Amino acid sequence: MTSPTRVLVLNSGSSSVKYQLLDMRDRSRLAVGLVERIGERTSRLKHTCVGSGETREQNGPMADHGAALKAVAGELAKDGLGLDSPELAAIGHRVVHGGEFFTEPTVVDDTVLIEIERLIPVAPLHNPANLTGIRTAQELRPDLPQVAVFDTAFHTTMPESAARYAIDPRIADRHRIRRYGFHGTSHAYVSRETARLLGKDPSEVNVIVLHLGNGASASAVRGGVCVDTSMGLTPLEGLVMGTRSGDLDPAVIFHLARVGGMDMDEIDTLLNKRSGLFGLCGDNDMREIRRRVEEGDEQAKLAFDIYIHRLKKYIGAYYAVLGRVDAVAFTAGVGENAAAVREAAVAGLEGLGLAVDADLNAVRGDEARLISPDSARVAVAVVPTDEELEIATQTYALVGRE
Numbered sequence: 001m002t003s004p005t006r007v008l009v010l011n012s013g014s015s016s017v018k019y020q021l022l023d024m025r026d027r028s029r030l031a032v033g034l035v036e037r038i039g040e041r042t043s044r045l046k047h048t049c050v051g052s053g054e055t056r057e058q059n060g061p062m063a064d065h066g067a068a069l070k071a072v073a074g075e076l077a078k079d080g081l082g083l084d085s086p087e088l089a090a091i092g093h094r095v096v097h098g099g100e101f102f103t104e105p106t107v108v109d110d111t112v113l114i115e116i117e118r119l120i121p122v123a124p125l126h127n128p129a130n131l132t133g134i135r136t137a138q139e140l141r142p143d144l145p146q147v148a149v150f151d152t153a154f155h156t157t158m159p160e161s162a163a164r165y166a167i168d169p170r171i172a173d174r175h176r177i178r179r180y181g182f183h184g185t186s187h188a189y190v191s192r193e194t195a196r197l198l199g200k201d202p203s204e205v206n207v208i209v210l211h212l213g214n215g216a217s218a219s220a221v222r223g224g225v226c227v228d229t230s231m232g233l234t235p236l237e238g239l240v241m242g243t244r245s246g247d248l249d250p251a252v253i254f255h256l257a258r259v260g261g262m263d264m265d266e267i268d269t270l271l272n273k274r275s276g277l278f279g280l281c282g283d284n285d286m287r288e289i290r291r292r293v294e295e296g297d298e299q300a301k302l303a304f305d306i307y308i309h310r311l312k313k314y315i316g317a318y319y320a321v322l323g324r325v326d327a328v329a330f331t332a333g334v335g336e337n338a339a340a341v342r343e344a345a346v347a348g349l350e351g352l353g354l355a356v357d358a359d360l361n362a363v364r365g366d367e368a369r370l371i372s373p374d375s376a377r378v379a380v381a382v383v384p385t386d387e388e389l390e391i392a393t394q395t396y397a398l399v400g401r402e
């Protein structure tokens, strides 16, 4: 028999799983899908078999990422693409926090699982979901390599000046406190695709990548190498996000504890789950916020303005870090779809050589595209991310050689 060539990729978020089954001979998709609202009363699975073009939906409770993966396996089996297939070479998992140990995609064994578990305190929304996904996949196909691809890996090239906080290094090292950065698979993929869009080699271009999804982060990539990113020890630092505050004075936490009478878990929940756009205006979906802004809603407008102000600060900061910028790339759910966010983030930055052409910015599509006028010194681009393809590529490179 020829070697198996298919890879199943699981991109587990805190309450969702995006998945794709790919054939790595031509990197084509055989099935794609999404499970949302895992752990809530009604979860939703949307599955598409690419070959037949058929899309099916399932609504019902799925208690955790294990139940979600079992439901996904059931849907794949209905299309004759079940996990029992001998053509499956591996399952690739997005793992959010890899700490300082994991700088490369890694075949999962017991030691790897222990390390991912040890990192739960610094990725409490994500690593537990990633672990459950891996363990369930092992249950379903114990003979198959499970490969972990870490969000932190791309950022391990950051210089110490960017990766260290200004605290006593002995204390920092004892507790492994440093800036790890996240969404690395996306920052790596998008910075490379941006170079391709410009017709250049990644080693020749400096790119600011703005990954704006529910979680959001910026990165400064010099010649294909990450030199700074906005998330830190955990995915809480940096930009304003759907439900996370991003940057704030650390003393806010002492103040909430000492004066506000909140305990640490309450503050953690406040900053991770009840802040950001949601905390500011009650909505975390940019579509809803834009609709409210169009209707003249002041609270939504303030939330939008705070989001944009922070984004602009990071564009300026990373411009300074890089010295020369060839492109700014917008990606992920908000970056790829919200023209108003792109327009507002770049507005007033003509002095830095940045501008957006209104007509180009209004175009919708799945392809990487430039939205800056021809005359602009710095290219502004929309570059759809594909974390699943990147994870599949890295997974197959590791296990598909024989």
Ligand SMILES: Nc1ncnc2c1ncn2[C@@H]1O[C@H](COP(=O)(O)OP(=O)(O)O)[C@@H](O)[C@H]1O
Pocket: 013, 016, 212, 213, 214, 215, 242, 284, 285, 286, 287, 332, 333, 334, 337, 338
């Ligand atoms: N057409 C759109 N206009 C504006 N925002 C959008 C649109 N489509 C999706 N989004 C935003 O994208 C977010 C999800 O982005 P995504 O990259 O899928 O995030 P995550 O991977 O963190 O779940 C949604 O919360 C929503 O705010």
Ligand SMILES: CC(=O)OP(=O)(O)O
Pocket: 013, 014, 096, 126, 151, 182, 183, 213, 214, 215, 216, 235
């Ligand atoms: C690390 C992180 O924030 O991931 P997500 O955007 O999937 O929540």
Ligand SMILES: [Mg+2]
Pocket: 013, 213, 214, 332
């Ligand atoms: Mg995401």
